[in-house]
Amino acid sequence: MTDAEQTYDVIVLGAGSTGENVADIAVRGGLTAVLVESELVGGECSYWACMPSKTLLRGSEAIAAARAVRGAAEAVTGEQDVAATLARRDDFTSHWDDAGQVSWVDGAGIALVRGHGRLAGEKRVVVAQPDGTELVLVARHAVAVCTGSRAAVPPVDGLADIQPWTPREATSAKEAPGRLLVLGGGYVGCEMATAWQQLGASVTLLQHGERVLPDLEPAAGDAVAASLRALGVDLRLGTRVDSARREGGEVVLGCGDEEVRGDEVLVATGRTANSDAIGLETVGLEPGGYLEVDETLQVAGVPWLYGVGDVNGRALLTHMGKYQARQAGHAIVTRARGEQVDLGDWSPSVATADRRATPSVVFTDPQVAAVGLTAAQAEEQGLPHRVVEYAIGGVAGAGVYADGYTGTAIAVVDTDREVLLGVTFIGPGVAELLHSATIAVVGEVPISRLWHAVPSYPTISEVWLRLLETWRG
Incomplete structure (x- = not known):
């Protein structure tokens, strides 16, 4: 059953931090906006990425900082309370309840529709709602795709079949796994290896390349590798994983002539765009890949469509998604008013920082x-x-x-x-x-x-x- 159409100036697919900011800028600019979200309002960063991962790391960091100062070190007489750390993590994720974020959306004058949204032609979105009905949304000016990304599972024989942890499971786990295998030595792999090793797991990190954090200065990778080993992480560089299986309660990874065993395996080898089930084919675009956008985040060849945040693959970081959202929101408002968008390097309508100077932090020790x-x-x-x-x-x-x-x-x-x-x-x-x-x-x-x-x-x-x-x- 399909309800009557609802019309807004701007439709935003995805109510994570990127989508929230696009909608907020649009409303502040005098337009009407609706967010469409199938999961939790606030998105990946609030519940499964930035906030839970950093709170898992913070307790160990605070203890290490105290132990590095004579006088304060003598006051650190116990060990970290793992249960309390996990409870603090749960507080920061609002126990995976988005009521607070929904309240903010309402207070900002933004409409919210729950359900899975798909493009259905020019400026049209069909939302499959939780009650089984469909709602048609029509945009007067723009649709912004802010659907983000998800963990990519590499094509290792058997890996997808054994239900590996992704960063979502790693940041929301209720207890430390006995033995955690981590595939990938990038930001997520290094942070989660650091966190769970210090929270009681025995961690083995398997990196295909010859150093961790390969996109940063070599000195950074060397320092973090030394730290991981000092914490007790079994760091294996230059290791290729060929196969994966579960054997009883164990995860077994085949690495050439040897096998590595653990209780869980975390896949931290990259991300892929959430663009494969949002109706891109109805507007002449290929689903499944990153959206090609210009400096105003407008999708190439589709002037009313914007791809903002992780879904365009330019800089997969929360703060950069929010930055792009502000620029895209300003461009949408400017165009809706019939004004010419300023394409100068530092115009509020163009995104340049994600190709000039993207800041990032790896919260390891x-x-x-x-x-x-x-x-x-x-x-x-x-x-x-x-x-x-x-x-x-x-x-x-x-x-x-x-x-x-x-x-x-x-x-x-x-x-x-x-x-x-x-x-x-x-x-x-x-x-x-x-x-x-x-x-x-x-x-x-x-x-x-x-x-x-x-x-x-x-x-x-x-x-x-x-x-x-x-x-x-």
Whole structure:
């Protein structure tokens, strides 16, 4: 049964943080908007990614920080309460109840429709609702696809059949598995190996390549690999998994001539777009892949359709999805008003940060905070550059932060223009240094001007001054 049509200025498929922001910007711009969501309002980040994963890591991080300071270390006389840590995680996910987010949506003046939405031709969406009925939504101006991504299961013989953990199961588990096998040494693999090893599991991490965090500076991967091993993780680099099966209560992975056994296996080898069941074929697009979009997040060849966040594959990070949402929302409002969209680099209607200076943090111990290009990426792009490094432990503020502080700051400098192309910090607590680096990279602040950005003493931020001194030589 199909209900009568409902018409809005903007229809948003997916009510995660990206979709919420598209709808919010549209409503703030005077348009009407409706969110269509088949799961929890708030999406992956709120319930199965950023928030639960970071709360699983935070307790161990706090204990390590205390133990790194004489005087405070003596006060740490017990072990982490795993049950309390998991309960805190549950609090941060609102116990997988989206009532609070639904209340925000309502307060923002955004309509919400529960169910699975599919495109059904130009500016039309059919929603299969939980009660079995269908609702037709019609957009006056735009449809924004914000359906995100899901874990990709690699084509290993038998792996899909044994119901492996994805990041969802890893972040929502009610207890630590006895033996956890982790496939993949990227952000998720390293973070979840760190978290669960410290929460009582025996973790084996299998990485096909020769280092973890391969897209970051080599020093970052080396530091995190050393940390994983120090925690007790069995880290196996250059390991190819050929097969998977369950044998009784065990997971058995075939790795060449040997077998690796565990109680659960987490697949952390990448993501794939949630675009295969949303009716893209009805508007002449191929389902299943990432949507090709321009700088305003408008889908190529379909001017009323926008692909925002993970679904376009440009930068699969929550903060970048929200950034794109703000830009797309502004472009939608501007076009709805009949105005010309400004395509200048820093226009509020275009997304440029996800190709110029995407910031990211790996919340391992040590943390890795990076923005912009690595030295290898600058080399690949043929950019004239020089790499400047400084040991963060040499900064007075680092010594105050932790006894025996160990870390590294790496800056990639454009030698022609003398501006920063990229910055990487490796060490405890460096996530809070990242935004200063992001501003410097995005703003293309000349090195000559950075000399006048005076860091407070004694803070770890003084590493900025040391990097400049090293650059000058």
